[in-house]
Amino acid sequence: MGSHEHSRNHSGPEPLAARVQRMTGLNPACCYQCGKCSAGCPMAAETTLRPHDVMRLVARDRLDKLADADGLWLCLTCETCTSRCPNGCDPARTMDALREIFATGKDGKPPKAISAFHKSFLAQVRAHGRLFEMGLIMSYKLGGGPMFADVTTTPSVLARGKLGLAPHNVKGLDEVRRIFDACAAVAAEEEGR
C-alpha cells in the first residue's frame, strides 16, 4: 500500500473541490461518507471507484487517484446515487464534472475505447440531431473501439429491424448544431484557465 504526501497542490493552484464546485455549484465537502449512494449504485460491484469514493477523493484533492480508475467511465448516469443522497451531494453531477475535466486531456485521459465511444456518440448527435446506430458503430470501431466485439450479434439485431441502415435527421438540426457550438465555446474557455 503506497502512502501519499498530503498537500493541497495535486492539481495546480486550484484545489479539485473548488474546481468541481465552480463547475457544478455543488459543495463536495457536504459528503458524509455514509455510502448510501454506493449502496444503490448498479455499477458498484463492477467498479473500483464507487460514488462515495469519488466524493471523498474530490474532497481530499486526489485527482491522481481519480485519473487512474475506471469508475468515472463505468457510471451509467442513472442518477440513483444523486436521488438517494441525504445531503444533496449529487455524485452523478460531480462525476460528470470530473469526466469533463479528464476529457480535456490535461489531467489524465479517459480510457481509449471509452473516449472513442463518447466522441462517436456526440459526433452522431451533431451530424443527425439524434443517434444513428450504424454510424456510431462504424466510427466507434474506427476511432479506437474494439474492432470485432459484438459483431456476431449484428445479424439478429438487423433482422429485428433494430438497426437502421440509413440515418434520419431531426427537424431543426441547425439548433442542435448551435448547442454544440455553444458548448464548445464554454469548453474552450474552461481549457484556457
Place this chain on the structure above:
Amino acid sequence: MARIGVFVCHCGENIGRTVDCHAVAEGCKDVPGVVHSVDYKYMCSDPGQQMVKKAIEEKGLTGVVVAACSPHMHEKTFRRAAAGAGLNAFLCEMANVREHCSWIHEDREKATVKAIDITRTIIEKVKHNVPLSTIRIPVTRRALVIGGGIAGIQAALDIADGGREVILVEKGPSIGGHMSQLSETFPTLDCSQCILTPRMVEVYQHPRIKLYAYSEVESVEGYIGNFKVTVRRKARSVDEEKCNGCGACTQVCPNKKIPSEFDCGLGKRTAIYVPFPQAVPNLPTVDRNKCLLFMNRAKGRPDTCKKCAEACEKGAIDFDQQDRLITEDVGAIVVATGYQLYTIGKDQPKDNLKGYGEYGYGTIPDVIDGLQFERLASASGPTSGKILRPSDGKVPKRIVFLQCIGSRDPQKGMEYCSKICCMYVAKHTMLYHHKVHDGVATVFYMDIRAAGKGYEEFSRRAIEEEGAQYIRGRVSRMWREGDVIKILGFDTLEGEPIEMDADMVVLATAMRPQPGIDVLAQKLSVSYDQHGFINEAHPKLRPVETNTAGIYVAGACQAPRDIPDAVAMASATASKVLGLFANEMLEREPTVARVDEGTCAGCFHCERVCAYGAVEHKDIKDRAGNVVRVIAYVNPGVCQGCGTCEATCPSKSVELQGFTDEQIWSEIQALGV
C-alpha cells in the same frame, strides 16, 4: 391479639399469570391472626386502596400485608392508605410476590406455593411491628457550593435568587473556572467572557451569597439539613478590606516571568497577581512559592523585596497574614469542582497514566492542548487573539487537530468519551479559519460526536462552509524536523497511510476530574467512580443527587460536561436544595438503628463498620454529673438504615427499627426451617 388483613394483587397479568392469587388469599385465611384475606386485580388502583381502608375501618385491623410488587414501587402508596384509615403507617408491609416470585418462575403451582410462603413470612413479621413515627429533623436553610466554575456560579445564583443564603467556596484566586479561559463557545460562537462575567459580578454583589475565594473545604461534619463545614481561607497576603483593586502592586513586582496558569503557560504573570482583568473578587494574591520575600524567608534570609507593599497606597499588603479557619452551618451542599485536562506532558498528576511518548510527551513546543488554543484565540490572551505558534511566534498555515487524545483509549488514558472535544475541535477549526484565511485546518478523528441541540449543524458548518479537512483515523507518531511537525497517520476512509507536515498541532485531550477530588469526596462521604468522577445516586432518575442525603453534584466533576449541561445540572441542584429548604423540618423514615442504652457495652464495633459515620459517643453520667459509661448513639439524621451495625454488635444492643431481630426471626420461623 393481632388482627391482620391480607390483600393479594394480580398486578393485571404480571402476578396473576404465574401465581394463583385467589389461592394465595385463601391460603392465608387460616394463618392465626389473619381476619381478612382477599385478592384484586390492581390493588394500587383507587378501588384497591379503598378495599384496604375499608377493611381497616370495618374489621379493626392491627396490621396490613399487601402481597404485590416490590416495596420500592408501592410501599408508600399502601402506607399512606393505611394511615388514611387511621392505622400507623409502619404497621403496613408489603410481601413481594412479583419481582421475587411471579416474574422469575414459570411453574404456576410451585409459584403459588412460594407466594403463599412469602406472604406468610410478612404476616408473621407484621405481628411484631410496632407503631413508629417519622423522624423530624431541623434544617439549616443555607447552602454550601464548592467550586466557582459556571456550574457553581449558576447553582449559587439560583439558590440565592430562591431566597436562601449561599456560601460559595472557590479554591482559586477568582471564580469563573475554565469558562473564563475560553474564547468563543460552541454552538453559537458567543464570547465566553461576555456571557460569563455578568454572572460573576452578580455572584459578588448578591446580598445572599458569601464568596470565599482562595479557600478550600477543610472538613465536613453532620448530615442532611445539619452540616458543619470548616473552610480554610488561604492567606492571600492581601487585606481584603483595605485593597481597592488598583493593581499598583502587580506593576512593580520584579518577578515577572512566572508562567500564567490562566494563560496555560503561554503568558507570564508576576508573583503578586490578579489572574485576569475581570477576576472576581478583584484582589491580588501573593504566590508565596514565587515571591522573592517568601523565597528568602524559606531560606532563613531577611526580607529583601517589599516593592508591592511600598507601592500600595492603602497598606493592604500583609506578608504575615495566616490561613484562617471559618466554620459555617449549612443544610445542603453542592459539589461543582469541575475538571482538568489529561496533560500532554509525561507526568500525569497523582496517578500513573502513561502519557503519549509517540506525540513527544509535550516536548515539541508547537504541540499544544485545547485550552492553550483557547488562550491563543482569545482577545484577552497572550497574543491578543492572534493565532501565533509558541516556538517562534509565526502564524501557522497548516494546523492539525487530533481528537480523542487520552479518551477512548483504555491503554493509555480513559475508556470513556470526553463528549465535548468533537465540538470544541470543530469550533477551533472555525476560529482558526476566521483568523488565518489562507490556512488549512486538518482534523484527525475517530467519530464526530455532535449530539446536542444545534451541534451536528455546527460541526457540519466547520466541514462544509469553513473548509476544515476531516480525516478519519488516528495519528501514530509525531516528530519535529526543523520547524516542521511531521505527522504519520492513517486515513481509514481512503484506506491509506498519510504523511503530513504541520506548523502547529492541537491535542484534544481527555476531560478528567480535578486533582484532589478523592480527598474532597471522602470528606463529604460521597462516592466516586474509578476515574474520580462523583457518582450520581441514580443515572436516570436522580442525576444530580449523590448517595449521601443533602449533597448534590453539578457540572464536569460528575462526568465530562459542556456549558449547557453544567448549567442545567446546576439549576437542577438548586431546585433540589430549595425543595429541601421549603420546610423547617425534614421528615425521614424511622427505619434507623437504635441503641439499647442498658446493654450497650461501648465496644464501638458499630462505629467502625458504619459507612455513613452515624454512630456517635454518648456519655452516661451519674447524679453527680460524672461520666460512668460511654455508649454508642446512632444519629437518626445520618443513619441510612443499612443494618450493618445490627449485624455486628456482639451484645445485640443495636437494632434497626422495623427490622428487629424478633421480626426477622419470626419471618424465618414462618417458613418452618
